[in-house]
Amino acid sequence: MSLRIAFIGVGNMASAIIGGLVASGYPADKICGTALNTDSFPELEAKFGLKMMASNNEAIASADIVFLCVKPNQVRSVLEQAADVISSSQMYVSVAAGVEISSIESWLPTPAAVVRSMPNTPALVMSGMSGLVANDATTEEQKDWITSVFNSFGDCVWVENETQMHQVTALSGSAPAYFFRILESMIKSGIEQGMSEENSRKLAAQTMLGAAKMATEIDDSIAQLRVNITSPNGTTEQALNSLNDANIDKVMDDAMRACVKRSKELASEMANS
Numbered sequence: 001m002s003l004r005i006a007f008i009g010v011g012n013m014a015s016a017i018i019g020g021l022v023a024s025g026y027p028a029d030k031i032c033g034t035a036l037n038t039d040s041f042p043e044l045e046a047k048f049g050l051k052m053m054a055s056n057n058e059a060i061a062s063a064d065i066v067f068l069c070v071k072p073n074q075v076r077s078v079l080e081q082a083a084d085v086i087s088s089s090q091m092y093v094s095v096a097a098g099v100e101i102s103s104i105e106s107w108l109p110t111p112a113a114v115v116r117s118m119p120n121t122p123a124l125v126m127s128g129m130s131g132l133v134a135n136d137a138t139t140e141e142q143k144d145w146i147t148s149v150f151n152s153f154g155d156c157v158w159v160e161n162e163t164q165m166h167q168v169t170a171l172s173g174s175a176p177a178y179f180f181r182i183l184e185s186m187i188k189s190g191i192e193q194g195m196s197e198e199n200s201r202k203l204a205a206q207t208m209l210g211a212a213k214m215a216t217e218i219d220d221s222i223a224q225l226r227v228n229i230t231s232p233n234g235t236t237e238q239a240l241n242s243l244n245d246a247n248i249d250k251v252m253d254d255a256m257r258a259c260v261k262r263s264k265e266l267a268s269e270m271a272n273s
């Protein structure tokens with residue numbers, strides 16, 4: 001029997017997860033969701049087949065598993081307002097960046113299984129990547145169930161300790177945006193050099209997909225995959241020299257560290273809210 005799932009805050013991230021779940025065959029009649037904008041309900045119901053509800057508490061009361069998909073600063077009020085309908089037999093799964101398990105535990109009226117996740121939007125196209133960590137109340141069976149849910153829209157890893165969720169955020173949660181930013185620059189340059197936007201986008205984006213497939217499916221080191229393309233004194237070497245001159249390692253390290261820094265700030269803001 002499929003467990004009943006409530007998604008509190010159906011926006012970008014919840015839509016991506018729900019889309020993956022439904023596409024993988026999870027029965028949509030076991031899924032409900034809430035959002036502030038009730039005008040979006042007909043479209044969401046038509047798209048996913050789930051039931052949208054105006055009341056978080058009704059949705060939470062009806063569920064075995066509650067996905068907390070509101071913005072980080074909303075998690076506390078959602079849980080505190082639902083105190084009367086929360087039970088210790090439910091499992092709470094948060095996607096909120098920077099919100100620590102101990103904060104969620106302190107906002108729940110009763111001890112319960114809590115999983116903290118950091119998914120990413122490629123879940124929309126079944127290519128998501130998520131980091132997961134659970135509290136001690138979460139059983140191995142519940143973890144297996146969560147693994148299968150997160151695998152339904154991509155892949156996932158359980159991290160060794162919760163602190164590593166900051167690095168997960170930098171490596172995968174926020175990272176699709178870095179790759180989109182790089183694509184934007186490549187496409188812009190292609191257009192400025194006379195290519196159509198359509199061809200520039202197709203050439204660059206399909207190449208990013210192909211490179212990612214090679215990086216995930218071929219056992220060679222990433223450096224070796226790069227070397228295989230780089231003929232001595234050829235075209236690639238010139239492009240890589242330009243990236244190295246711009247100190248690409250430092251650019252990416254700075255970006256990752258800025259992401260981790262904000263994730264830590266969010267965690268302490270949420271813990272003290």
Ligand SMILES: NC(=O)C1=CN([C@@H]2O[C@H](COP(=O)(O)OP(=O)(O)OC[C@H]3O[C@@H](n4cnc5c(N)ncnc54)[C@H](O)[C@@H]3O)[C@@H](O)[C@H]2O)C=CC1
Nearest residue numbers: 009010011012013035036037069070071072095096097119
């Ligand atoms: N967008 C992303 O790439 C990722 C987002 N996240 C996390 O996912 C969470 C949601 O982010 P997005 O989906 O991007 O935001 P979003 O703004 O697209 O969605 C949030 C949804 O929550 C609803 N909402 C707000 N307050 C509510 C309340 N009190 N009760 C019920 N619904 C409420 C809004 O109507 C909206 O539908 C955040 O905590 C974020 O940290 C995590 C990983 C990746």
Ligand SMILES: O=C(O)[C@@H]1CCC=N1
Nearest residue numbers: 096097169173174175
């Ligand atoms: O930017 C954010 O805060 C969220 C978390 C990871 C991706 N988006």
